[in-house]
Amino acid sequence: MTDTSLDIAVIGAGPAGLLTALRLHQQGFRPTVYEVVPELKPLGVGVDIKTVGTAEIDDLGLLEEFRAISVDAEDSIFYNHFGQEIYAEKCGVHMGYLHEQRFVHRGTLQMLFYRVALERLGAAAIVLGAGVTAYSQDADGVTLDLRHTDGRTEQVRHDAVIACDGIKSVIRRQMFPEMAEPHFSGITMWRGTTLMEPYRGGHTILHIGDPNISTMIVYPIADDFEGTGRTLVNWVVETQGEETIEDWNQVGDITEVIPLFDTVKLPFLDVQQMMRDAREVYLFPLIRHEPLDGWVDGRVVLLGDAAHAMFPRGGNGITQAMLDARVVVQKLLEHPTDPHAGFVAYDEARREGVNRIVMNMRGEGYEVIRRMVAERTDGKPFTDIEDVLPLAEADEIFSKYHALVGSPRPGFEAGEATGYRTTDAQVYAVPADR
Numbered sequence: 001m002t003d004t005s006l007d008i009a010v011i012g013a014g015p016a017g018l019l020t021a022l023r024l025h026q027q028g029f030r031p032t033v034y035e036v037v038p039e040l041k042p043l044g045v046g047v048d049i050k051t052v053g054t055a056e057i058d059d060l061g062l063l064e065e066f067r068a069i070s071v072d073a074e075d076s077i078f079y080n081h082f083g084q085e086i087y088a089e090k091c092g093v094h095m096g097y098l099h100e101q102r103f104v105h106r107g108t109l110q111m112l113f114y115r116v117a118l119e120r121l122g123a124a125a126i127v128l129g130a131g132v133t134a135y136s137q138d139a140d141g142v143t144l145d146l147r148h149t150d151g152r153t154e155q156v157r158h159d160a161v162i163a164c165d166g167i168k169s170v171i172r173r174q175m176f177p178e179m180a181e182p183h184f185s186g187i188t189m190w191r192g193t194t195l196m197e198p199y200r201g202g203h204t205i206l207h208i209g210d211p212n213i214s215t216m217i218v219y220p221i222a223d224d225f226e227g228t229g230r231t232l233v234n235w236v237v238e239t240q241g242e243e244t245i246e247d248w249n250q251v252g253d254i255t256e257v258i259p260l261f262d263t264v265k266l267p268f269l270d271v272q273q274m275m276r277d278a279r280e281v282y283l284f285p286l287i288r289h290e291p292l293d294g295w296v297d298g299r300v301v302l303l304g305d306a307a308h309a310m311f312p313r314g315g316n317g318i319t320q321a322m323l324d325a326r327v328v329v330q331k332l333l334e335h336p337t338d339p340h341a342g343f344v345a346y347d348e349a350r351r352e353g354v355n356r357i358v359m360n361m362r363g364e365g366y367e368v369i370r371r372m373v374a375e376r377t378d379g380k381p382f383t384d385i386e387d388v389l390p391l392a393e394a395d396e397i398f399s400k401y402h403a404l405v406g407s408p409r410p411g412f413e414a415g416e417a418t419g420y421r422t423t424d425a426q427v428y429a430v431p432a433d434r
């Protein structure tokens, strides 16, 4: 029988850490999670779980519970700064993928993973209020230095360590001190939620704007939110901005940004009103963390945002972390007595591809079509989108992107057109009032 009983420390009880612990447990390892905060709370706003992420959740036996807290993504539509449609594509099963793409509140998803981890691993395996401050290792294992919330310090010993301690990872800093300096990109992100009536049937993600002015992404993350009968809608605005601290919980004031969307007129959604009605708004500077040359130091490895902090665009942070979790556990199984070899195999399987995604996200990914349209029209309304951005050209951009992130579009290789224009009345019309 294969010996899969390695005793593995997972640092961080974010989505990546909890999912990794669940996978390790599923495959017979003995994980212990150390989390710095003394109480887990459902923090954050929306995240977009791609089809490959839903497949991971399904594989853990959590699909029905996930469906109950999330919204099925049916379609994804792009608009210029006048609300004219430029491109549309279907999502998830509606595009022909085997799994759904779903929108969910990051904190609600984390709490689902936490509850299930408590049930499956037991409460003793998840140590809250225990921040890891450093590691040291020898040929047989790893020692972690812990600082508890009450100030107590202690050392714990494990066979191996998977560090899922997020964008400010202390483990990454110890491994690569020379790579620790983050750089502000010049872009500020405003992340908010609004409780409102659903728009367009309640399953559409909207991508709006001109990157030279400001852009916005909008999607529903919960139907009948907390029994209110209304939908919780997540929105993210990007503008040029001043550098601020890199903190997911930094509260922001959106009022100065709202007028930037004066010209955006959609028949089914008043975006300015949506921002005015926000329940919460967070400010987040887009920070460049350089891709790393390696994720492994002996029996210690990085995973999730600790390994590949990226601009939080396109749902890649969380989905790629889920894929990391699958692969690291698979590679440990293939090297049952040598965690270092397992970690090296995981690094080889994942790092290069994920680093390409990190760099692609800096360059806007498929959102680049909003810039292309703005530049080709000199920031003005267009008459016929096909003259500005032919469907085939946009399809090519999207298909390359989907392949890059590990979800090649069904049908594209066979030459099928995969994008489309919706039948909304304003598709080709120049709005009369501007």
Ligand SMILES: Cc1cc2nc3c(=O)[nH]c(=O)nc-3n(C[C@H](O)[C@H](O)[C@H](O)COP(=O)(O)OP(=O)(O)OC[C@H]3O[C@@H](n4cnc5c(N)ncnc54)[C@H](O)[C@@H]3O)c2cc1C
Residues within 6 Å of the ligand: 011, 012, 013, 014, 015, 016, 017, 034, 035, 036, 037, 043, 044, 045, 046, 047, 106, 130, 131, 132, 133, 164, 165, 166, 167, 168, 169, 170, 191, 248, 249, 303, 304, 305, 306, 312, 317, 318, 321
């Ligand atoms: C509070 C918060 C809110 C977020 N909101 C959003 C959002 O709205 N939209 C979005 O796209 N992404 C958000 N993210 C990021 C998103 O969760 C990640 O991009 C993705 O899920 C990968 O998760 P992760 O587990 O690698 O990192 P994280 O989600 O950042 O989790 C890291 C965990 O490690 C813990 N930790 C950190 N240092 C230590 C240490 N030294 N010892 C022990 N534990 C430690 C942290 O407290 C945290 O629980 C948020 C992250 C956080 C922490």
